[in-house]
Amino acid sequence: MKEKLILIGNGMAGVRTLEELLKIAPDKYDITVFGAEPFGNYNRILLSPVLSGEKTIDDIMLNDLPWYEENNITLHAGKWVTEINRARRTVRTADGIEENYDRLLLATGSNPIILPVPGKDLEGVVSFRDIHDVDAMLAASKSGRHAVVIGGGLLGLEAANGLRQQGMEVTVVHLMDTLMERQLDRPAAGLLKSALEARGLNFLMEARTEAILGEERVKGVRFNDGLEVPADLVVMAVGIRPNTALAEQAGLYCERGVLVNDTMQTYDPRIYAVGECVQHRGATYGLVAPLFEMAKVCANHLAHLGYARYEGSVISTKLKVTGIDLFSAGDFHGDETTEDIVIKDAAQGIYKKLVLKDNRIQGAVLYGDTIDGSWYFQLMREGTNVSDFRDQLLFGQGHLGDSGHSGQNAASAMSDDMEVCGCNGVCKGDVVNAITQKGLFTLEDVRAHTKASSSCGSCTGLVEQILMSTLGNDYSETPARKPLCKCTDYTHEEVRHTIREHHLTSIPDVMAYMEWRNSDGCHVCRPALNYYLISTWPGEARDDYQSRFINERVHANIQKDGTYSVVPRMWGGLTNPAELRAIADVAEKYAIPTVKVTGGQRIDLLGVKKEDLPAVWSDLNKAGMVSGHAYGKSLRTVKTCVGSEWCRFGTQASMGMGVQLEKMAWGSWTPHKFKMAVSGCPRNCAEATIKDFGVVAVDSGWELHVGGNGGVKVRATDLLCKVKTEEEVKEYCGAFLQLYREEGHYLERTAPWIERVGLSYVKEKVVEDEESRKALYARFLESQKFAQQDPWAERAAEQVDRHEFEPLKEVV
Amino acid sequence: MEDIPRLGARVVRTEAGDVAVFRTAGDEIFALRDQCPHKKGPLSQGIIHGKRVTCPLHNWVIELENGQAVAPDEGCTGVYPVKIEAGKVLLGLKQA
Ligand SMILES: Cc1cc2nc3c(=O)[nH]c(=O)nc-3n(C[C@H](O)[C@H](O)[C@H](O)COP(=O)(O)OP(=O)(O)OC[C@H]3O[C@@H](n4cnc5c(N)ncnc54)[C@H](O)[C@@H]3O)c2cc1C
Ligand code: HEM
Ligand code: SF4
Ligand code: FES
Numbered sequence: 001m002k003e004k005l006i007l008i009g010n011g012m013a014g015v016r017t018l019e020e021l022l023k024i025a026p027d028k029y030d031i032t033v034f035g036a037e038p039f040g041n042y043n044r045i046l047l048s049p050v051l052s053g054e055k056t057i058d059d060i061m062l063n064d065l066p067w068y069e070e071n072n073i074t075l076h077a078g079k080w081v082t083e084i085n086r087a088r089r090t091v092r093t094a095d096g097i098e099e100n101y102d103r104l105l106l107a108t109g110s111n112p113i114i115l116p117v118p119g120k121d122l123e124g125v126v127s128f129r130d131i132h133d134v135d136a137m138l139a140a141s142k143s144g145r146h147a148v149v150i151g152g153g154l155l156g157l158e159a160a161n162g163l164r165q166q167g168m169e170v171t172v173v174h175l176m177d178t179l180m181e182r183q184l185d186r187p188a189a190g191l192l193k194s195a196l197e198a199r200g201l202n203f204l205m206e207a208r209t210e211a212i213l214g215e216e217r218v219k220g221v222r223f224n225d226g227l228e229v230p231a232d233l234v235v236m237a238v239g240i241r242p243n244t245a246l247a248e249q250a251g252l253y254c255e256r257g258v259l260v261n262d263t264m265q266t267y268d269p270r271i272y273a274v275g276e277c278v279q280h281r282g283a284t285y286g287l288v289a290p291l292f293e294m295a296k297v298c299a300n301h302l303a304h305l306g307y308a309r310y311e312g313s314v315i316s317t318k319l320k321v322t323g324i325d326l327f328s329a330g331d332f333h334g335d336e337t338t339e340d341i342v343i344k345d346a347a348q349g350i351y352k353k354l355v356l357k358d359n360r361i362q363g364a365v366l367y368g369d370t371i372d373g374s375w376y377f378q379l380m381r382e383g384t385n386v387s388d389f390r391d392q393l394l395f396g397q398g399h400l401g402d403s404g405h406s407g408q409n410a411a412s413a414m415s416d417d418m419e420v421c422g423c424n425g426v427c428k429g430d431v432v433n434a435i436t437q438k439g440l441f442t443l444e445d446v447r448a449h450t451k452a453s454s455s456c457g458s459c460t461g462l463v464e465q466i467l468m469s470t471l472g473n474d475y476s477e478t479p480a481r482k483p484l485c486k487c488t489d490y491t492h493e494e495v496r497h498t499i500r501e502h503h504l505t506s507i508p509d510v511m512a513y514m515e516w517r518n519s520d521g522c523h524v525c526r527p528a529l530n531y532y533l534i535s536t537w538p539g540e541a542r543d544d545y546q547s548r549f550i551n552e553r554v555h556a557n558i559q560k561d562g563t564y565s566v567v568p569r570m571w572g573g574l575t576n577p578a579e580l581r582a583i584a585d586v587a588e589k590y591a592i593p594t595v596k597v598t599g600g601q602r603i604d605l606l607g608v609k610k611e612d613l614p615a616v617w618s619d620l621n622k623a624g625m626v627s628g629h630a631y632g633k634s635l636r637t638v639k640t641c642v643g644s645e646w647c648r649f650g651t652q653a654s655m656g657m658g659v660q661l662e663k664m665a666w667g668s669w670t671p672h673k674f675k676m677a678v679s680g681c682p683r684n685c686a687e688a689t690i691k692d693f694g695v696v697a698v699d700s701g702w703e704l705h706v707g708g709n710g711g712v713k714v715r716a717t718d719l720l721c722k723v724k725t726e727e728e729v730k731e732y733c734g735a736f737l738q739l740y741r742e743e744g745h746y747l748e749r750t751a752p753w754i755e756r757v758g759l760s761y762v763k764e765k766v767v768e769d770e771e772s773r774k775a776l777y778a779r780f781l782e783s784q785k786f787a788q789q790d791p792w793a794e795r796a797a798e799q800v801d802r803h804e805f806e807p808l809k810e811v812v
Numbered sequence: 813m814e815d816i817p818r819l820g821a822r823v824v825r826t827e828a829g830d831v832a833v834f835r836t837a838g839d840e841i842f843a844l845r846d847q848c849p850h851k852k853g854p855l856s857q858g859i860i861h862g863k864r865v866t867c868p869l870h871n872w873v874i875e876l877e878n879g880q881a882v883a884p885d886e887g888c889t890g891v892y893p894v895k896i897e898a899g900k901v902l903l904g905l906k907q908a
Contacts, residue, residue, distance in 0.1 A: 448884045518862055519837065519862070520836075520837045520861050520862060522862075523858070523861060523873070526859060526861065546818065546819040546820050547819075548859075549859065549868065550857040550858070550859075550868040558869070560851070562852075562853070807830075808815060808816065808822035808824050
């Protein structure tokens with residue numbers, strides 16, 4: 001017999017918990033759901049756009065009735081549970097349905113607070129919580145003209161905006177002298193108020209409601225200073241209170257909410273609680289992001305996995321009024337121990353404030369330009385020390401380099417048909433529709449469903465903005481701890497650390513030791529593990545070719561039609577007539593359709609058939625050329641300018657330096673591709689300052705630059721240091737490469753890696769601490785002993801991996 | 813069967829196009845048309861995990877058993893019946 005699970009409260013947190021549970025233990029329970037509302041589960045967040053007429057109820061359904069049937073869940077919609085009997089383990093509804101449980105899940109949400117003033121029960125006085133309230137407001141907006149919204153917080157302003165769009169005259173009444181005082185500081189609240197006034201809302205600030213006037217139906221509102229205003233509809237939006245009535249009846253310990261521990265259990269271990277009704281470590285929550293985290297943890301325990309813990313959430317907020325961009329997170333008021341950084345441009349309607357303490361972000365308020373909200377929020381949650389880029393911080397992540405989203409950084413200013421994702425041709429409207437109609441909540445969801453932001457990632461900020469303005473907050477799962485992939489809960493660091501500490505040398509060993517969920521992992525973790533193993537145990541761990549992406553498996557770049565490209569190495573970009581002749585011969589002999597000079601100063605042969613690859617390589621090998629690794633997460637090219645060997649401005653021999661660096665570093669595998677360049681003087685013709693490691697010659701020696709990036713997000717390098725000799729250039733370069741190889745996450749370029757760990761850290765390890773530098777360099781050279789074998793020669797002459805290049809059989 | 817590496821694939825050329833023959837970690841053999849339902853990527857070149865293969869071009873994940881793309885992607889590619897007799901792989905090429 002299956003155990004019986006009962007859910008009370010058919011809302012967002014409860015049903016999310018069921019969804020998480022069904023994902024990990026679909027057959028564990030016989031599930032019954034009681035919900036007071038006569039519907040399936042809908043997206044409460046989107047009631048605001050339903051009120052303003054931008055969405056319909058059908059648009060916002062998350063789980064319709066067939067969903068419950070398909071998952072064998074019994075739903076009692078429209079049924080109030082009035083009693084829990086813990087001794088007999090039963091629940092009972094108002095109309096007498098009784099069911100027993102083995103485990104019970106409470107998700108009763110919260111109740112709107114109703115001010116205890118005369119007239120509060122009159123017809124036409126409503127709250128803003130459910131579909132029923134929205135229907136009442138819409139009906140009133142058809143027959144009446146004046147609406148009074150009590151409460152100038154998030155919910156009140158969304159209600160007011162919606163009613164205004166339905167054509168009513170709306171007055172917002174607020175007790176304080178600034179709007180949304182819990183989310184905004186005074187300047188931002190001022191900008192917001194002006195913007196809303198421009199849309200036709202009226203405000204009464206510092207006004208205390210004394211009575212609601214009328215006989216049967218509401219006619220007006222009176223304030224304590226005697227002022228009376230007419231009203232056909234009064235919306236109370238003064239706050240919410242966790243709905244603990246049922247829990248209290250059952251004798252469960254409650255304070256402001258139902259008390260739960262880190263496993264979402266109440267004082268009765270058979271009874272779990274999630275959502276707005278709970279109080280966890282002293283906090284209650286009123287936004288979905290934390291509720292969804294609770295749901296995940298709760299499901300983990302319901303499924304008897306028993307390892308997840310909820311440790312509380314840091315939240316950010318966003319007002320969902322179309323056309324107004326506003327973001328707030330953390331402690332944005334600050335005190336004597338904090339410092340503010342502020343930009344204010346009232347004419348453009350832009351205000352940004354960051355509160356820092358010890359160079360870490362404590363809080364943020366953004367108005368008008370919120371593109372960097374998610375970035376600040378992430379820096380805040382992760383407690384990143386921002387001193388390395390503090391002077392650029394307010395200008396945004398894009399200004400750490402230039403960014404690639406063609407100047408678009410305000411999603412709200414975009415129309416539905418404007419393109420958000422240039423790689424996959426996804427428009428803003430597509431993203432919004434997917435979020436609302438498919439019930440998406442996370443960036444990952446949006447990526448999976450729309451492909452927006454899933455390729456180059458440069459539009460991630462925009463997609464996050466759209467998510468935020470559609471859902472009203474930034475939902476990101478389990479902050480600061482990103483598992484390597486879906487097969488594990490461990491992070492990149494943890495996996496790497498374990499590989500080193502426990503001397504694991506094969507992928508099956510790692511998966512067994514770290515309890516991987518899928519026995520042979522997935523396309524995300526296997527290449528990462530393979531890299532971590534071969535970089536940690538060079539010469540010892542076996543390189544597992546089946547865990548490498550096709551390009552690295554066959555040592556050529558796959559093209560869209562399934563053919564390959566071949567790029568022979570040309571040291572420092574230098575070549576000679578014999579090599580060029582060999583390349584020309586190969587191109588003719590194998591009828592290679594395209595020959596192109598690449599951006600990295602090499603020659604690319606495009607459109608080679610897979611079965612021709614070994615022969616092509618063999619011919620190139622004969623002319624002395626080896627693989628250029630243009631296909632790998634490895635050292636790509638070292639670009640050089642002609643330098644003092646030829647150039648009249650040259651200060652050092654940049655070609656020679658480039659050749660030496662390439663001879664030293666070729667063949668090494670790195671977390672992501674790694675590019676270098678050497679320029680002979682500060683005119684920098686080799687564009688060294690957008691490379692992972694760039695060398696610029698000056699009269700007195702060499703400047704070493706790191707962490708540059710062309711591509712999607714252009715980032716200029718940071719200056720690492722200056723050195724005198726060529727030998728030093730090699731040593732610093734090798735040490736930097738090795739530090740990146742040992743500590744970069746798989747598929748993390750040097751630019752984001754340096755932003756993550758900080759330039760100061762890299763300087764400390766590579767520049768300031770000589771011992772550390774020498775040790776890194778020595779480890780790099782050691783691992784190069786195993787890496788510098790030409791993979792082309794192995795395959796062309798020694799017949800390695802024959803099976804990759806020949807068909808199994810031809811059936812004609 | 814030994815000609816196909818574990819967690820690997822080989823191609824059989826036929827008049828009707830290439831067929832990808834996969835071998836899983838548990839030595840099960842599956843055969844699919846070597847064309848991804850997305851943009852015809854060669855599935856034989858993908859990374860194999862469980863009973864799935866990830867297309868090398870844009871990372872769609874395809875079920876080896878039925879050729880279906882794993883949600884939220886949608887699409888499917890042809891499946892060929894496979895039989896193993898004494899370590900030999902037999903493909904039913906007519907039906908698919
Ligand atoms: C208009 C509006 C706009 C919002 N905007 C945002 C936003 O932009 N961003 C954001 O993150 N959050 C927003 N929220 C908050 C968010 O919707 C809630 O945090 C979330 O819905 C709470 O989920 P829950 O499951 O705890 O409660 P609910 O979703 O309220 O579900 C509780 C359910 O339990 C039922 N119930 C209660 N008692 C019983 C009983 N005894 N028997 C049977 N059923 C019972 C209730 O009827 C209700 O259906 C908004 C809320 C509203 C109302
Ligand atoms: C460090 C100490 C403890 C740890 C790590 C721990 C951990 C756990 C875990 C993981 C579960 C399973 C939860 C689930 O399936 O949802 C559990 C269940 C339980 N624990 Fe503990 N526990 C600890 C101490 C205790 C103590 C001291 C008691 C009692 C005095 C206790 C009583 C219970 C009970 C009654 C259950 C079953 C609840 C149910 O029916 O689901 N535990 N514990
Ligand atoms: S960078 Fe300087 S040395 Fe090199 S080509 Fe340009 S001008 Fe000449
Ligand atoms: S062609 Fe297979 S994922 Fe695009």
